[in-house]
């Protein structure tokens with residue numbers, strides 16, 4: 059145990075690290091927002107939509123939940139060009155993240171919708187509201203309130219999992235670490251620092267989401 | 279002409295025939311009390327009237343709209359046929375006033391201000407002016423049920439269906455809800471009530487319907503029917519609950 063830490067050797071690369079950090083944050087925010095929108099639509103289709111649409115969504119969800127994220131990412135980035143769809147690293151990374159979180163949040167939100175008492179839906183219908191009005195004004199609010207903690211955890215899982223996009227050279231935080239380590243060989247310092255960055259990011263996201271939840275669901 | 283006309287309605291859940299040819303005529307201003315044993319089809323009949331359940335044959339016409347018609351607009355039907363449930367079913371994320379305002383703003387597209395004025399009026403009618411901004415979790419069962427009644431009234435229904443609306447309440451809260459219903463009856467609201475409150479059925483009802491095994495087994499003027507039930511099944515039923 060005589061290794062001497064040399065964090066100073068990372069200093070010249072501060073801009074690379076910062077770029078990676080921002081990339082990871084933006085990737086997480088965008089895929090969270092779009093992914094949850096996809097998940098809400100998917101859950102609505104499975105519970106309130108026509109049967110055929112629900113089955114299509116079910117296939118999508120099972121496909122994503124039962125394959126590794128890295129394979130989904132590679133399929134989009136390396137596989138799709140065979141069909142003539144050539145995406146940049148960044149676009150592929152965002153798309154893969156959205157598709158992945160979309161599937162998981164579909165399942166989570168669906169569970170929330172199904173936990174809303176049937177009587178509330180019937181009460182809404184009896185007040186002459188349409189199915190979609192009932193969903194929007196009565197069901198979704200209650201469903202999100204119920205599944206907010208589960209959804210928050212999933213967002214953090216996805217944020218940490220996003221490190222995988224470095225494998226297609228999307229320039230996230232992990233990519234920055236790989237880049238620096240391959241140049242100054244300070245593997246220990248680089249990965250320690252980046253691990254700490256992820257840790258902080260995760261803890262920060264958790265408290266932010268908790269605060270956000272308190273604001274959104276303050277009633278009652 | 280009757281406001282609600284039910285003709286030989288049959289309804290099955292799978293192989294289980296629950297309504298075996300029910301016919302009833304309900305005129306404007308009628309207060310119909312439906313009684314009968316558990317499983318006799320009372321709730322199912324009520325739910326068929328506002329289209330929450332479908333039926334296999336026969337016909338129900340409510341306020342001139344054929345409930346199971348090919349082109350029936352259930353939304354239009356339900357604007358005139360309100361329903362109150364045993365379990366209140368208030369929306370927990372909305373205050374009493376917001377519960378009442380929701381359908382008028384969403385369905386009838388009235389302004390928030392107008393909806394709030396209506397909410398104030400109907401909540402006053404059920405004696406809850408002070409609770410407009412309370413959440414359901416802050417209200418007693420009796421108060422919640424009165425909000426639920428107000429919520430239906432805000433749509434100005436021509437008929438109100440009530441399915442055992444006091445059955446989930448503590449005994450000491452039953453009367454405050456029944457008083458509201460009685461008040462509505464006095465004002466001429468057409469009511470169809472499934473109830474276990476025999477005294478209420480006798481005193482407030484204008485028509486009594488005894489359901490047995492999916493059929494209207496006996497019907498008539500409540501006071502007369504209770505005084506002299508003709509069928510042995512009703513005699514036995516009245517003997518048990520009365």
Ligand SMILES: Nc1ncnc2c1ncn2[C@@H]1O[C@H](COP(=O)(O)OP(=O)(O)OP(=O)(O)O)[C@@H](O)[C@H]1O
Pocket residue numbers: 291296314315316317318319320321322323
């Ligand atoms: N959704 C359903 N699926 C299958 N069977 C049902 C369903 N709803 C009701 N039934 C059956 O239909 C019959 C009549 O039920 P219904 O709820 O109309 O009775 P009820 O007279 O209202 O009884 P209670 O006094 O217990 O409320 C019962 O045998 C019940 O099991």
Ligand SMILES: [Mg+2]
Pocket residue numbers: 320321322441442
């Ligand atoms: Mg019932």
